[in-house]
Amino acid sequence: MKSGAKRWLTIVIVLIAIVSAFSGHFNRYYLGIGIDIGINIILAVSLNLIMGHTGQFSLGHAGFMAVGSYTAASFTIACAKHAPESAAPFLLLGGLIIGGLMAAICGLAVGVPTLRLRGDYLAIVTLGFGEIIRVIFQNMEAVGAASGLTGIPNYTNFFWAWAAAAITIYVVTSLVNSTYGRGFIAVHDDEVAASAMGINPTRYKVTAFVVGAFFAGIAGGLYAHHKTVLAPTGFDFMKSFEIVVMVILGGMGRTVGVIIAAILLTVLPEMLRPVAEYRMIIYSLLIIIIMMARPQGLFTLKRSKGANA
Amino acid sequence: MTDLLQQLINGLALGAIYALLALGYTMVYGVLRFINFAHGDVFMLGAFAGYYLAGPVSKVIPAESYLGGIVVLALAMGICALLGVIIELIAYRPLRSRPRLTVLITAIGVSLFIEYTCQHEKVFGASPRKFPDLIPNTTWDIGGVVVGSAQVIVLVTTVLLLIGLTLIVQRTKIGTAMRAVSFNPQAAALMGVNVNHIISFTFGLGSALAAAGGILFAMNYSSIDPLMGVQTGLKAFVAAVLGGIGNLPGAALGGLLLGVIETFAGGMKGISNYRDAIAFGILILILMFRPSGLLGKQQTEKV
Numbered sequence: 001m002k003s004g005a006k007r008w009l010t011i012v013i014v015l016i017a018i019v020s021a022f023s024g025h026f027n028r029y030y031l032g033i034g035i036d037i038g039i040n041i042i043l044a045v046s047l048n049l050i051m052g053h054t055g056q057f058s059l060g061h062a063g064f065m066a067v068g069s070y071t072a073a074s075f076t077i078a079c080a081k082h083a084p085e086s087a088a089p090f091l092l093l094g095g096l097i098i099g100g101l102m103a104a105i106c107g108l109a110v111g112v113p114t115l116r117l118r119g120d121y122l123a124i125v126t127l128g129f130g131e132i133i134r135v136i137f138q139n140m141e142a143v144g145a146a147s148g149l150t151g152i153p154n155y156t157n158f159f160w161a162w163a164a165a166a167i168t169i170y171v172v173t174s175l176v177n178s179t180y181g182r183g184f185i186a187v188h189d190d191e192v193a194a195s196a197m198g199i200n201p202t203r204y205k206v207t208a209f210v211v212g213a214f215f216a217g218i219a220g221g222l223y224a225h226h227k228t229v230l231a232p233t234g235f236d237f238m239k240s241f242e243i244v245v246m247v248i249l250g251g252m253g254r255t256v257g258v259i260i261a262a263i264l265l266t267v268l269p270e271m272l273r274p275v276a277e278y279r280m281i282i283y284s285l286l287i288i289i290i291m292m293a294r295p296q297g298l299f300t301l302k303r304s305k306g307a308n309a
Numbered sequence: 310m311t312d313l314l315q316q317l318i319n320g321l322a323l324g325a326i327y328a329l330l331a332l333g334y335t336m337v338y339g340v341l342r343f344i345n346f347a348h349g350d351v352f353m354l355g356a357f358a359g360y361y362l363a364g365p366v367s368k369v370i371p372a373e374s375y376l377g378g379i380v381v382l383a384l385a386m387g388i389c390a391l392l393g394v395i396i397e398l399i400a401y402r403p404l405r406s407r408p409r410l411t412v413l414i415t416a417i418g419v420s421l422f423i424e425y426t427c428q429h430e431k432v433f434g435a436s437p438r439k440f441p442d443l444i445p446n447t448t449w450d451i452g453g454v455v456v457g458s459a460q461v462i463v464l465v466t467t468v469l470l471l472i473g474l475t476l477i478v479q480r481t482k483i484g485t486a487m488r489a490v491s492f493n494p495q496a497a498a499l500m501g502v503n504v505n506h507i508i509s510f511t512f513g514l515g516s517a518l519a520a521a522g523g524i525l526f527a528m529n530y531s532s533i534d535p536l537m538g539v540q541t542g543l544k545a546f547v548a549a550v551l552g553g554i555g556n557l558p559g560a561a562l563g564g565l566l567l568g569v570i571e572t573f574a575g576g577m578k579g580i581s582n583y584r585d586a587i588a589f590g591i592l593i594l595i596l597m598f599r600p601s602g603l604l605g606k607q608q609t610e611k612v
Contacts, residue, residue, distance in 0.1 A: 123344075135582075241421075
């Protein structure tokens with residue numbers, strides 16, 4: 001299993017290296033979609049740790065993304081004035097890490113009180129937290145309030161997005177496949193049995209939540225420096241749900257499936273542009289049909305025993 | 310003092326609408342144990358049904374009369390009850406034996422489907438519309454407190470519907486069956502209750518109340534759009550949890566409380582901008598300190 005994680009990392013890194021060497025010649029539109037894919041992979045894989053591996057249904061992932069993106073953007077905007085042009089990669093890296101840490105702190109603050117709840121109660125509480133975070137940003141004058149934050153330097157490129165995606169995949173798969181990580185799966189499969197075996201379910205849930213929130217924050221930082229404009233409405237319940245759909249479509253707990261789903265769901269809306277007015281209707285119908293026909297995910301061939309939550 | 314009274318009346322009128330919606334959430338949760346995310350959209354469809362019915366009805370019964378208002382309300386409730394039953398039949402019934410998460414996600418899918426279909430220009434279109442006056446629009450000034458006829462109608466209708474619902478649930482045979490199914494579906498089925506019929510009935514009843522809520526909301530705020538049910542629906546769900554989910558008087562109480570709290574918060578300087586976050590803040594506090602809600606019974610988990 002461990003070699004599987006490393007293999008994936010190598011494949012992705014080689015891909016990045018090849019693509020970013022030629023990125024100067026690429027069409028900007030396709031390059032933009034490529035960056036979007038990288039960001040969505042980070043979001044989907046990090047939510048997969050919370051939902052798929054640990055079995056905690058969270059509808060607030062966009063909230064952590066919002067925290068990360070606003071923090072990272074504020075950091076680079078404040079520093080870019082005093083730093084030379086060549087410092088851009090360091091500023092971005094600093095912004096991403098600060099944004100990720102801030103999101104992780106929020107994840108801890110949200111996770112500790114709420115992770116005692118289960119199933120749809122947890123879903124509605126995480127949704128509530130996401131909404132609260134959005135309303136706070138909507139009223140914060142320092143980050144542009146309802147009109148949004150503008151003038152963010154355009155630092156994110158293909159290399160950064162995919163390198164971060166590769167690190168996310170590596171950390172999440174290594175974590176889940178480590179001895180410690182068996183605890184996540186145990187909590188997912190049967191919480192009561194896990195705690196009878198001496199595993200503290202709350203601790204594992206909070207760990208998954210904090211790690212997931214950290215990477216969501218990184219994705220948010222990349223997003224901010226890719227779009228260069230942030231609006232609080234972009235981080236509402238719909239955005240969280242989009243990420244949830246990626247995880248479910250890919251098959252909960254299936255890293256490879258989730259990555260494919262993230263790619264597919266980023267490319268699909270672009271392909272549906274000719275029928276733009278029906279795009280979201282088709283999207284929502286697809287969700288209903290998939291939940292009826294293949295609730296285990298599109299890319300799952302066989303289910304392991306007992307993993308039917 | 311008059312200010313406080315004014316806020317209280319506005320809050321109660323809003324809370325009554327939350328209460329009507331919360332009842333639907335709580336009843337469905339009682340029998341099926343999942344959050345019907347599409348309930349807020351049935352609320353919206355109720356308002357639109359009222360919008361389109363107002364014209365044809367006014368040809369038979371003069372517009373802006375109380376009788377006309379009642380006819381529109383009753384027709385819209387009937388239409389939405391039917392819609393609720395159909396949604397359950399198509400989207401939720403095939404998933405009856407699946408994990409609850411699957412049903413929950415399907416419910417979100419249904420909700421998105423209704424929202425995006427209704428936003429399409431060939432259906433309702435995305436822009437807000439003005440809701441016609443269904444009843445004579447008068448206001449009374451009682452010692453400085455201004456009360457509109459719409460607010461009175463909202464409160465009176467809600468009270469009447471709540472009495473009707475209580476009678477159905479407590480006094481009729483089908484109400485007894487509903488309570489039996491929500492207590493234990495397997496045992497109810499063994500006692501000869503047709504569980505599927507009861508679930509359909511519950512959806513119909515809940516959707517009719519949502520439609521009534523939608524029309525009353527539209528009468529009070531006079532503007533409707535296809536996304537009006539999203540925030541209102543979420544808040545009404547919070548109201549249901551606040552009162553104790555699965556508990557009918559709790560849902561009514563939770564709705565009224567939430568409406569009053571929100572209106573008072575909206576009137577205060579400093580926190581008025583955070584009005585939309587208050588409902589969720591309350592939800593989190595309730596779930597942390599009293600997960601079973603104000604009137605709910607504490608349930609111990611069996612292994």
